[in-house]
Amino acid sequence: MLKHKEIAIIGGGPGGLTLARLLQLKGLNVNVYERDLDREARIQGGALDLHTDSGLAALEKAGLMDEFKANFRPGADLTRVVDHKAKIYFDQHLEENHLQFEDKNYRPEIDRGPLRNILLDSLATNTVHWNCHILSIEPLADQWKIIFENGHAVIADIVIGADGANSKIRPFVTPIKPFWTGITMVEGSVKNADKTAPNIHRLLKGGKIFAYGNDKTLIVSAKGDGSLGFSTSHKTSEFWYRESGIDFKDNKQVLAWFKQAYAEWDQIWHELFQSEDTLFIPRPQYCMPLDQKWKAKANITLIGDAAHWMPPFAGEGVNMAMLDALQLSEALTDPSFTDTQKAIQTYERKMFSRFESVGQMTLFNTQWMHQPNALNKMLAMFSKNKLKQGLFFFNYMIKVMLIPFTRKVFGLAPKQKVFAST
């Protein structure tokens, strides 16, 4: 079906690169266009946990599990749940038996940089075209013209938008827009954490911290290069990042904001804001409508955040992106499909259905993590140190409370089929 066709993947994030690898393994002609100057151009964000049925399944299919096992960070998944005073209420480091790859619930962590490198190294030379910021695309008869910021253009038969949250490709697939969730995150990264944030570094113990207090959260994770990544999140107005008047490039202003907004929080957290090297990024949180659907086209589709941008409070974004890549590659290379529209439709139906349930869970977490009793909810999830019980609680909440809850809080129409199957 796709022999002799030119496939253009826009965006070299985890979704786009996984798809490129999977399609190349099937002998297809793939090019990835990425706006970063080169593979070293950008500091990659915090660690990502990959899940058995999605992120890891895609890597397995891509033949990259050995590389993953050589690069993941054992112990980086171990979590401490603390309150705003940094008092520890739950500590996975104390558990006797830590999960292993054989356990379905194991969620090994890998830094974004090494994950990207594994995927990049698996691709044929010159598959990824760096410094290719796509401005737009234009439909031709049955192809696409892809237009770059520098004025150049290329032609492709099939375009896959893997260009993340503010996708330039998405409007050519659907007019559906994301909605505002009421939460803004402020993301940062502290280098040489053992010296620049020694108390947090000790508390972190090479793993993760989830801190809750006064409707706010703070998530910290250790990275393999000795730095740590963190993000605050709290309720704001939609354009708080500019209306607050804070210059996020001025670290003193960000620290002053944190001291005031997180006034009840312990001073230990100030360590995260004191380094002059830290780059702060305010990230207003949006979510695509959970019931989004569109009519499949024959030569264009979306994967990852471009398809289903959502807040990161369920840790599913990268896993969804990689599973999209897996399912799209399977559909596009399925010999039983005689036309690409049918293949793309088959993938999109699976993706819509998955997003409905994962998006529900994500919005549910987004809500409770920013309420006064967030700490207790988190502890209930991990109660008695049993992950299975946590998952049971989670499933229960999803089934019993989630549908009416998300309708009420996020204004979904009462008749909307939130768990509609396709």
Ligand SMILES: Cc1cc2nc3c(=O)[nH]c(=O)nc-3n(C[C@H](O)[C@H](O)[C@H](O)COP(=O)(O)OP(=O)(O)OC[C@H]3O[C@@H](n4cnc5c(N)ncnc54)[C@H](O)[C@@H]3O)c2cc1C
């Ligand atoms: C603070 C924070 C914490 C997160 N934590 C987690 C977590 O713990 N677990 C998890 O699963 N997910 C997490 N996520 C979400 C996760 O990062 C995303 O869901 C995931 O990266 C999506 O992958 P993607 O390939 O679809 O898009 P992206 O990773 O966004 O990649 C898109 C790529 O496209 C490129 N691009 C964009 N526009 C263009 C253009 N016009 N032309 C060319 N190239 C372009 C970009 O440079 C980028 O390389 C987090 C997100 C944030 C913001």
